[in-house]
Amino acid sequence: MQIDEAKIQKIITDVIEGLNSQSQDARPQKGVFESMTDALAAVKIAYKQFRGYTIAQREKMIDKIREYILEEAEQMAKLGVEETGMGRVSDKIIKHQLVANKTPGTEDICPRAYSGDCGLTLVEMAPFGIIGSITPSTNPSETVLCNSIGMIAGGNAVVFNPHPNAKKTSNYAVDLVNRAILAAGGPENLVVSVKVPTMDSSNEMVSDKDVKLLVATGGPGVVKMLLSSGKKAIGAGAGNPPVIVDDTADIAKAASDIIKGASFDNNLPCIAEKECFAFDSICDMLIDRMTQSGAYLISGAQVDELIKIALVNKDGKYSINKKWVGKDASLFLKELGINSDARLIIMETDAKHPFVQTELMMPILPIVRVKDIDEAIELAVAAEHGNRHSAHIHSKNVDRLTAFARAVETTIFVKNAPSYAGIGAGGEGHTTFTIAGPTGEGITSARSFTRQRRCVMADGLHII
Ligand code: NAD
Numbered sequence: 232m233q234i235d236e237a238k239i240q241k242i243i244t245d246v247i248e249g250l251n252s253q254s255q256d257a258r259p260q261k262g263v264f265e266s267m268t269d270a271l272a273a274v275k276i277a278y279k280q281f282r283g284y285t286i287a288q289r290e291k292m293i294d295k296i297r298e299y300i301l302e303e304a305e306q307m308a309k310l311g312v313e314e315t316g317m318g319r320v321s322d323k324i325i326k327h328q329l330v331a332n333k334t335p336g337t338e339d340i341c342p343r344a345y346s347g348d349c350g351l352t353l354v355e356m357a358p359f360g361i362i363g364s365i366t367p368s369t370n371p372s373e374t375v376l377c378n379s380i381g382m383i384a385g386g387n388a389v390v391f392n393p394h395p396n397a398k399k400t401s402n403y404a405v406d407l408v409n410r411a412i413l414a415a416g417g418p419e420n421l422v423v424s425v426k427v428p429t430m431d432s433s434n435e436m437v438s439d440k441d442v443k444l445l446v447a448t449g450g451p452g453v454v455k456m457l458l459s460s461g462k463k464a465i466g467a468g469a470g471n472p473p474v475i476v477d478d479t480a481d482i483a484k485a486a487s488d489i490i491k492g493a494s495f496d497n498n499l500p501c502i503a504e505k506e507c508f509a510f511d512s513i514c515d516m517l518i519d520r521m522t523q524s525g526a527y528l529i530s531g532a533q534v535d536e537l538i539k540i541a542l543v544n545k546d547g548k549y550s551i552n553k554k555w556v557g558k559d560a561s562l563f564l565k566e567l568g569i570n571s572d573a574r575l576i577i578m579e580t581d582a583k584h585p586f587v588q589t590e591l592m593m594p595i596l597p598i599v600r601v602k603d604i605d606e607a608i609e610l611a612v613a614a615e616h617g618n619r620h621s622a623h624i625h626s627k628n629v630d631r632l633t634a635f636a637r638a639v640e641t642t643i644f645v646k647n648a649p650s651y652a653g654i655g656a657g658g659e660g661h662t663t664f665t666i667a668g669p670t671g672e673g674i675t676s677a678r679s680f681t682r683q684r685r686c687v688m689a690d691g692l693h694i695i
């Protein structure tokens with residue numbers, strides 16, 4: 232009898248993987264508690280201990296967190312896609328690498344000094360204490376990890392109430408952070424979470440008197456809830472980023488960049504291009520180049536059919552069909568009877584179309600023809616809905632770049648690159664997965680999670 236070695240190897244691999252995943256489920260996750268009451272009690276003890284740690288020790292813990300993220304990026308990416316049914320594993324790996332490599336650590340919390348005839352005054356960036364953070368399903372582990380690095384760098388402890396639909400992935404990240412902290416000699420439970428997050432656990436976290444700062448990353452509901460809590464809160468809310476392409480742009484590059492940005496993780500990132508306004512004179516060429524670079528163009532009845540899949544129409548008002556958020560373009564196309572592995576679906580629409588006006592978070596990009604920059608800016612600003620989140624443009628005309636940036640007033644504004652350049656992937660600057668437009672912290676980092684304290688030495692220590 233012939234032995235099929237490949238088959239035997241596959242069986243062994245499957246058994247080992249099965250055992251690994253069982254032991255992972257069976258092993259208690261560090262920092263993940265049955266109840267919010269227990270999580271809060273544990274993090275309070277951890278924060279007291281953490282106050283005695285030096286900044287060098289904080290940095291050592293952060294280094295270990297970075298190391299573990301890079302080692303386990305693929306595992307978290309797979310888990311995220313498996314649990315939420317959204318996004319792409321290969322893109323989620325890149326997002327984790329970005330968090331590990333480009334989230335600032337303690338170097339971000341520089342003190343400031345004033346020295347003069349009256350002495351020396353020092354302003355230091357102090358921890359808030361215990362931070363309560365609510366995280367989304369779209370970047371679940373990425374947000375937990377990025378928040379953890381920044382918040383620990385600022386000297387804080389964190390309690391998370393993650394998105395219920397992404398609790399396994401988020402809590403994997405909480406466990407990873409705790410494993411890393413312990414390996415670096417830090418305290419137990421500096422970052423905690425609950426096994427089953429609910430509205431009740433969220434309310435308990437928000438109302439605990441020892442939780443001094445709240446951070447919300449998600450849609451309008453959660454941001455509004457935290458901002459009405461009566462506590463200091465950082466709100467990172469929804470976007471609907473437009474991208475403009477004018478007649479001075481490098482059209483082939485614009486087409487390729489827009490596809491890369493709009494299809495990245497199936498358009499889940501809040502910064503991703505979600506509708507395109509193209510000058511009439513270059514629109515045909517742009518669409519042509521997009522189809523050559525991996526987009527699939529649909530029209531007419533196909534667009535109407537896609538509306539029925541992607542959106543829910545309630546009394547004439549459209550909202551997203553949550554079942555389809557973050558799905559692969561090929562799955563939408565399959566529903567339309569098209570067999571294609573394109574990363575992005577494009578179509579021409581008018582500016583009022585629900586695909587333009589709704590934050591889809593799906594690999595679907597409507598393209599609207601405009602006659603000039605004034606019309607492009609007017610329609611793009613309207614589609615952004617005053618979120619002041621992100622907006623993008625492909626143009627070589629400095630006056631137009633400036634005019635759009637001024638009009639749209641977004642936290643992130645990317646010129647001539649894919650949208651993700653705005654969070655440090657192929658663009659300068661650090662990364663974050665908590666972009667706080669409504670409350671103004673912007674591309675959050677350790678310093679966003681600190682409070683200023685001034686220490687004054689009058690008539691002394693001024694040595695010149
Ligand atoms: P979501 O708003 O459904 O959920 C976010 C979190 O808030 C979850 O943990 C959820 O359980 C909780 N939540 C929702 N309403 C709540 C309420 N009233 N009280 C208490 N908790 C509440 O978000 P999602 O679908 O996971 O993420 C997508 C949305 O988040 C999009 O609108 C996207 O633009 C936005 N987002 C923004 C950023 C940013 O940095 N600005 C980052 C990621 C996602």
